[in-house]
Structure formats: C-alpha cells, structure tokens
Amino acid sequence: MSMSLLASARPSARECTYNLFRNRPRPELLCAVPEHWPVPRFLDLEGWTFERPLHDADIAPAGFEDRAASVGVRFNGFYLFQVTAWQGKVAA
Numbered sequence: 001m002s003m004s005l006l007a008s009a010r011p012s013a014r015e016c017t018y019n020l021f022r023n024r025p026r027p028e029l030l031c032a033v034p035e036h037w038p039v040p041r042f043l044d045l046e047g048w049t050f051e052r053p054l055h056d057a058d059i060a061p062a063g064f065e066d067r068a069a070s071v072g073v074r075f076n077g078f079y080l081f082q083v084t085a086w087q088g089k090v091a092a
Contacts, residue, residue, distance in 0.1 A: 014056035014066055018079075022051045030061065032069055032079040040078050 018032035021043050032054065033039055042048075054060065063083040072079035 014054070014058075014060075015070055017056060018054040018069065020051040020054050020061070021048045023048055028083045030063070030081055030083065032064065032073075032081070033077070034073055037073070037077055 017035045019035050021031045023029040024047055030051065031043060031048065035053065060066065061083060063081045069079040
C-alpha cells in the first residue's frame with residue numbers, strides 16, 4: 001500500500017483563530033467568529049460575553065466542529081454551536 005494513501009494521525013489544523021462568545025441567558029450556546037472578521041452586531045454586551053480566543057493548536061470546546069465552523073463562516077461570517085450537558089461533563 002502506498003504511504004500517500006494512509007491517513008495522517010495528526011488532525012488537520014484549524015483554518016484560523018476564532019474569538020469565542022458565550023450567550024448570557026443560554027450559556028451552553030457559543031458563537032465563533034474568525035479573529036480577522038468583524039464581530040456580528042447581534043453579539044451585543046447585554047446578551048453575549050467574550051469567552052476566549054480559540055487558536056489553531058487549542059483543543060476545541062465540546063460541540064465545536066472544525067468543518068462545520070468553516071462552512072458556517074463561509075456562508076454567515078460566524079459559527080453558532082451548542083455544548084450539551086453530556087459533552088461538558090468531565091469524567092471522574
């Protein structure tokens with residue numbers, strides 16, 4: 001089998017750094033905006049808070065999908081995703 005047909009063990013790098021914003025009334029809802037894009041107007045201070053940057057080498061939060069983020073940004077300029085209770089739990 002050719003070596004070029006083998007899948008890489010390293011996951012693909014994120015295309016950019018995202019700024020993550022968390023919804024105040026529904027904290028399980030997050031919005032990712034590429035750092036070089038303008039922040040959408042709906043991300044106001046009353047309803048949203050800046051969470052953190054998500055760099056290409058960082059582990060993504062539960063619920064964040066790189067491919068879906070890329071598509072969402074291409075069409076909308078942002079990517080909304082939700083962290084569910086089971087995704088957010090840490091094993092004991």
